[in-house]
Amino acid sequence: MRKIQLFLLLSLLVNPLLAQKKLIQKLLSNEKDTTRKASFMPVPLFGYAQETGFEFGLGGLYSFFVDKEDTTNRSSNLFGSGYYTTKKTYNLSIKGDVWTKGNRYHIITELRFRKTPFNFYGIGNNTLQLAEDRLVQQLTRLSLDIEKKILPFAYTGVSVAFDHQKFADKIPDGIFQTFPNLNNREGGSVLFLGISQSYDTRNSNNYPTKGFFGRISYQYAPDLFRGSAFKGSQIRVNLRNFWSVAPKLTLGLQGLFYHVQGSKIPFFILPQLGNDEVMRGYYTGRYRDENLMVSQAELRYRFNNRFGLVGFAAAGKVFANGNFSFNQLKPNYGLGGRYFFDTAKGLSVRFDYGIGEKKVNEKRQNGFYIGLAEAF
Numbered sequence: 001m002r003k004i005q006l007f008l009l010l011s012l013l014v015n016p017l018l019a020q021k022k023l024i025q026k027l028l029s030n031e032k033d034t035t036r037k038a039s040f041m042p043v044p045l046f047g048y049a050q051e052t053g054f055e056f057g058l059g060g061l062y063s064f065f066v067d068k069e070d071t072t073n074r075s076s077n078l079f080g081s082g083y084y085t086t087k088k089t090y091n092l093s094i095k096g097d098v099w100t101k102g103n104r105y106h107i108i109t110e111l112r113f114r115k116t117p118f119n120f121y122g123i124g125n126n127t128l129q130l131a132e133d134r135l136v137q138q139l140t141r142l143s144l145d146i147e148k149k150i151l152p153f154a155y156t157g158v159s160v161a162f163d164h165q166k167f168a169d170k171i172p173d174g175i176f177q178t179f180p181n182l183n184n185r186e187g188g189s190v191l192f193l194g195i196s197q198s199y200d201t202r203n204s205n206n207y208p209t210k211g212f213f214g215r216i217s218y219q220y221a222p223d224l225f226r227g228s229a230f231k232g233s234q235i236r237v238n239l240r241n242f243w244s245v246a247p248k249l250t251l252g253l254q255g256l257f258y259h260v261q262g263s264k265i266p267f268f269i270l271p272q273l274g275n276d277e278v279m280r281g282y283y284t285g286r287y288r289d290e291n292l293m294v295s296q297a298e299l300r301y302r303f304n305n306r307f308g309l310v311g312f313a314a315a316g317k318v319f320a321n322g323n324f325s326f327n328q329l330k331p332n333y334g335l336g337g338r339y340f341f342d343t344a345k346g347l348s349v350r351f352d353y354g355i356g357e358k359k360v361n362e363k364r365q366n367g368f369y370i371g372l373a374e375a376f
Contacts, residue, residue, distance in 0.1 A: 036068045039345065045058060088115075089116045095110050123179065133175045133176040157195065228266065281354030296332070312336065
């Protein structure tokens with residue numbers, strides 16, 4: 001009887017250890033999975049900030065092939081994240097990037113609900129840290145882009161996007177209230193209807209090592225909502241190219257240009273410099289204006305199927321309509337690490353540290369980011 005009890009006890013102890021060992025071996029294996037099966041990578045979200053309290057949540061990326069038999073079918077990705085804080089702020093977002101059979105259609109979707117504090121500094125390329133004003137934003141966003149292949153590598157599409165935002169100012173008589181000609185301080189709604197054209201020769205939509213991607217979109221916003229009075233349009237240009245400069249080394253370049261024009265442009269739809277993908281290290285919204293231009297480069301070294309390193313550099317600025325120049329470009333550079341959780345599709349967990357400008361009497365701008373998939 002004692003021998004049976006001892007055997008059961010050893011089994012209870014050894015089996016979990018063996019399972020953990022197999023999981024670790026799988027996660028660190030350098031073998032490339034060629035079965036084209038779906039994959040899921042969860043990322044727990046936990047943090048603390050004085051303005052939000054403790055943050056609890058979960059993010060994850062689910063990747064799959066619509067047609068597993070067709071080796072030219074690009075991988076489709078669904079990304080979701082959500083968190084809630086002890087001071088009753090929240091963020092829930094779902095993004096989809098789906099390629100149908102034969103890559104005939106490309107569908108991009110986003111659904112986001114958010115209530116969160118953020119800092120407002122004014123409008124322009126030279127705002128100051130001391131002007132910081134604390135706001136609370138409530139956001140509802142829905143967007144849908146559908147593109148159809150019309151020629152090899154060429155896609156033509158239509159889009160619709162809806163934004164509804166509300167703002168509460170936490171600092172009386174701050175810059176949010178005193179900044180001149182700031183439209184829609186209380187928030188508002190905007191509906192965009194648009195068309196797009198793209199050209200894509202990349203050898204992968206997740207981790208390309210060669211090829212070109214270019215996309216230009218035009219969206220028009222009619223004056224539909226009471227109290228908004230915004231009627232205008234926006235243009236977005238996204239250009240990327242990749243070169244395999246050595247067997248494990250890839251150079252990627254990206255150029256971005258965003259433009260908004262119209263009457264009474266709401267401040268919240270103005271292009272913003274800085275996020276976890278572009279100009280990493282700059283606080284999103286520190287600089288915003290009617291135009292944004294950015295150029296960035298990444299040198300990616302993937303020393304095996306599981307791990308890689310990245311060095312990046314960029315320059316960019318925001319500016320008002322009719323005020324274009326290459327003066328006062330803001331610098332950006334940094335380093336990152338990559339863990340490829342899906343070796344076949346080239347999907348990674350991204351760790352980046354970005355550094356920005358050092359203004360007089362201010363700390364150098366910087367930021368650390370954890371994300372899923374490449375920055376571009």
